[in-house]
Amino acid sequence: MTTALLMTLDLLAAVLAAATWLGAGVAAASHRLRTALALLAAAVLASLARTGVVFGLASAGWWFAQEKVTVALPLLLVTGVAATALAGPRLVRAARSPSGDGAAVSPAVVVSLLGAGYAAAGGLAGTLLIGYPATLSTALVTVAAVAGAMLITWRIVAGPGRSPRVAIAITLVTGLAGTGLAFFPSPEMDDGREVALSHSGMGHLAMAAGSPVTPVGRPVTSLRGPDAPATGGAVRRYTLSAGTATITLSSGQKVAAWTFNGRVPGPPITANVGDLVEVRLRNTDIRSGVTLHWHGYDVPSGEDGVPGLTQEAVLPGQEFVYRFLADRPGTFWYHTHEVSDLGVRMGLYGTLIVGPPSAGVDLTLPVHTFGGKTVVGDHDQPIDQRVSPGTPVRLRLVNTDNTPHRFALSGTPYRLVAVDGTDLNGPGELDRTALRLPAGGRYDLAFTMPAGRDVVLNTDDRTPSVRLTRQASASAAEEDTKAWPDLDLTTYGTPAATPITSADRFDRRFTLVLDRGLSLAGGRPMYAYTVNGHAFPSIPTEMVSQGDLVLLTVVNRSRDIHPWHLHGHRVLVLSRDGRAPTGSPLWLDTFDLQPGEVWTVAFRATNPGLWMNHCHNLIHADQGMALHLAYEGVTTPFHGAHGG
Numbered sequence: 001m002t003t004a005l006l007m008t009l010d011l012l013a014a015v016l017a018a019a020t021w022l023g024a025g026v027a028a029a030s031h032r033l034r035t036a037l038a039l040l041a042a043a044v045l046a047s048l049a050r051t052g053v054v055f056g057l058a059s060a061g062w063w064f065a066q067e068k069v070t071v072a073l074p075l076l077l078v079t080g081v082a083a084t085a086l087a088g089p090r091l092v093r094a095a096r097s098p099s100g101d102g103a104a105v106s107p108a109v110v111v112s113l114l115g116a117g118y119a120a121a122g123g124l125a126g127t128l129l130i131g132y133p134a135t136l137s138t139a140l141v142t143v144a145a146v147a148g149a150m151l152i153t154w155r156i157v158a159g160p161g162r163s164p165r166v167a168i169a170i171t172l173v174t175g176l177a178g179t180g181l182a183f184f185p186s187p188e189m190d191d192g193r194e195v196a197l198s199h200s201g202m203g204h205l206a207m208a209a210g211s212p213v214t215p216v217g218r219p220v221t222s223l224r225g226p227d228a229p230a231t232g233g234a235v236r237r238y239t240l241s242a243g244t245a246t247i248t249l250s251s252g253q254k255v256a257a258w259t260f261n262g263r264v265p266g267p268p269i270t271a272n273v274g275d276l277v278e279v280r281l282r283n284t285d286i287r288s289g290v291t292l293h294w295h296g297y298d299v300p301s302g303e304d305g306v307p308g309l310t311q312e313a314v315l316p317g318q319e320f321v322y323r324f325l326a327d328r329p330g331t332f333w334y335h336t337h338e339v340s341d342l343g344v345r346m347g348l349y350g351t352l353i354v355g356p357p358s359a360g361v362d363l364t365l366p367v368h369t370f371g372g373k374t375v376v377g378d379h380d381q382p383i384d385q386r387v388s389p390g391t392p393v394r395l396r397l398v399n400t401d402n403t404p405h406r407f408a409l410s411g412t413p414y415r416l417v418a419v420d421g422t423d424l425n426g427p428g429e430l431d432r433t434a435l436r437l438p439a440g441g442r443y444d445l446a447f448t449m450p451a452g453r454d455v456v457l458n459t460d461d462r463t464p465s466v467r468l469t470r471q472a473s474a475s476a477a478e479e480d481t482k483a484w485p486d487l488d489l490t491t492y493g494t495p496a497a498t499p500i501t502s503a504d505r506f507d508r509r510f511t512l513v514l515d516r517g518l519s520l521a522g523g524r525p526m527y528a529y530t531v532n533g534h535a536f537p538s539i540p541t542e543m544v545s546q547g548d549l550v551l552l553t554v555v556n557r558s559r560d561i562h563p564w565h566l567h568g569h570r571v572l573v574l575s576r577d578g579r580a581p582t583g584s585p586l587w588l589d590t591f592d593l594q595p596g597e598v599w600t601v602a603f604r605a606t607n608p609g610l611w612m613n614h615c616h617n618l619i620h621a622d623q624g625m626a627l628h629l630a631y632e633g634v635t636t637p638f639h640g641a642h643g644g
């Protein structure tokens, strides 16, 4: 059974348990004793079912079950056993008695049944609203809420009079202690030197104690690119002016957009290895400001374009010049990082291709959603291109959206030769196999134009995006690609030696548990996208030293897909759900975590600076799912509590 399925079953069982316990209490209160008895039996079964599912989840990974095992189940167990012991025999007796329904039951029966219902509902609320990890504070507040609800129920059912002192005491003590602990400051850093956020769920408290002392260091603004290209290289100069404009898609449809140089996507930036790329960014009228981030290109930190961290956002009338050496070939892209959720969606992005370009036809295809339409470049209609048979073709797919796209190439076998700008090792021939490209990711496809057929690339199994035809007039046949299997990257290509293996000794280990919960994201209270129970900017910064070997374990216990993206470094995939890749080594800058998945990835810290580490569903990032990874000794003169 997959972890995602277990997560769904757990929710079902939790809802069922809460509903049946509460239902039993209500039935008892309204003297429908046979119904109450039946619901009590169902509640016991549902509670046992939830217990079983939680143990299943715990064996998939402690992160999936921590708050359930430490808070929800103990609460359910205590109240459920008490309710069964108290109410069970009386309901059986009453139901057997000739008068049957209608007999009066004591307040204790009603309150105990409802109490188990409150506990079940409290556990469910804990999973949905707080998630991972439950802390001592959240545990106490949950207990207080359940005890308080029982007290109020007691007053209603038993009428005015003396309320049980124990219940009052429990409510007050746990409520006050829990609320007090919530104000305990959470740590600002995670040095990754111990298992991050200990499994006890009290990790926050334990780690608040000693923050490492930061040595006097280098400001991130001094970590800039060179002034000159490598020997033999050229200087590639670009000026990008950000401004609002109305753009015209290929169909003639007009769309209000935020643009670089009046176009969407922005001008393609190209260079060859050895060149110096120099981009002058100007802002005409984007009021919130703009920056340029070179997605997947590991530029020096001061060129990384993260507002408030590596530079200030460029406001209207201002400019900023980026310089970096084109030091490796591949398919990349750039985008604004200020209010990037809105900015990228509105059009502030473009492609960055480092060559040499391949011989034959070489097409760069950035895919974006505009007004509900899938647009490739500025085409909202198929791109038609004539290609003569025998021509080598390279298609560079770039997903600039927040969610994955599924691509299917029909008419020819092909190879997936590069992912995220890195060549795969020994990529085999693929046929009638679709590719799911994560948000922010890139795939390079290569094939030779066949003599017998036209070639069609379609996106999300709908309209074709690109038609490569042998004759100007030919109309390419469309295939139904929905049933094609998706390529599993972890089994594709040929293994090769890697500079990092899971047997290595890691200097730092960080665990990121992705979830949802009530939190403050950038000061706004919301149902945030959280990492280890926190939202940006209160997720502890991951600290590394130059040269460290770093292991990241990323766990998705939410019901959303999260395309994880670390700035400044490519990461090597070590495992997905405990299984190491069996194909080509996979170096990625953006990897999709499906619900329930656990990935371990590693990198060598060789690019000193201050880096964002975030979900590339930029809506999620905006609502909390972002943190910093910092090298010891690198400082920022900016406020730091921002990442766009």
Ligand code: C2O
Pocket (backbone or CB within 6 Å): 293, 295, 335, 337, 440, 565, 567, 612, 614, 616
């Ligand atoms: Cu393309 Cu911080 O991201």
Ligand code: CU
Pocket (backbone or CB within 6 Å): 529, 560, 561, 562, 563, 615, 616, 617, 620, 621, 625
């Ligand atoms: Cu996400």
